[in-house]
Structures are given as C-alpha cells and as structure tokens.
Amino acid sequence: MEILTSIPVSVYPGDGMAAILETVNKRIARRAYEIFVERGSVDGHSLEDWLDAERDLVIRVTPEITLNDDDITIEILLPTLDMPNVAVHIAPHQFLLSSDIDEEGFQICQVIDLPCDVSMDGVDAEQNRRMIRITAALAKSRK
Secondary structure: OOOOOOEEOEEEEHHHHHHHHHHHHHHHHHHHHHHHHHOOOOOOOHHHHHHHHHHHHEEOOOEEEEEOOOEEEEEEEOOOOOOOOOEEEEOOOEEEEEOOOOOOOOEEEEEEEOOOOEEEEEEEEEEEOOEEEEEEEEOOOOO
C-alpha cells in the first residue's frame, strides 16, 4: 500500500506579484524577439511571436474553483512533478501560482482571479503528487 504525503506550498503576500509578472514578461519579450529574428525580421507577426514565446516558456494550468459558505478551494493539476519552488502569492481578489524555471526552461506563471475576497490570513496550500490544493477563508463582509 502506497502512502500519500502532502508537501506544503509556500504562500506569500501579493506585494511581490508585479515583480514576478514583470520578470516573466521580459523573458517572453526576449523569446518573442528571438522568434522574430529567426523568422527573418519580418514585421506584422508580433502577436504570433508573443504567443509562440509564451508557449515556449510558460506552463498554463486550469484551476478548478469550489466555493462554499466559509472558504474557497482551488485545485490545480500540474503537468509534471518536477516544477521547482511552486509558490502561491495572495491578494484579496487574486492568486498568482508561480514556479522557478525548470531544466527545460519552462515555468508556471498563472494569475487566478477569484470570485470573492479572501482573508489574507487564512490561506493554506499543499501539493500531493501533481495536484496543488489551495484553501482560503473567505473575507468577512463588512456590514
């Protein structure tokens, strides 16, 4: 019988989200320029170059969001077990799921917009094999 263990995923406040997104956008821009040059520096394909660069560098995931009276749960299936330093950055309306760059040059960088405010204190994230589960307490509404 196999024992399943969960690994805690680091949770950070959202104030670092902009810097992460900027770094990823710079990587994509550099790769898009490389694609532009490889294609012979022909103008008119900048959107295609950008989208190709994103596919070359960033792993997109599809979150499954479940909401109940007290909390929100987000489950994300990763494409591989070997993504280094997966982390969740939290803001009241968004999560950013990110990772370091892996050996093949890929990284996870995905903003997840939330349907409600969450408490900044009540977030837990764990990884069990390829599944990341993030649970957050809903913010108390002001009356």
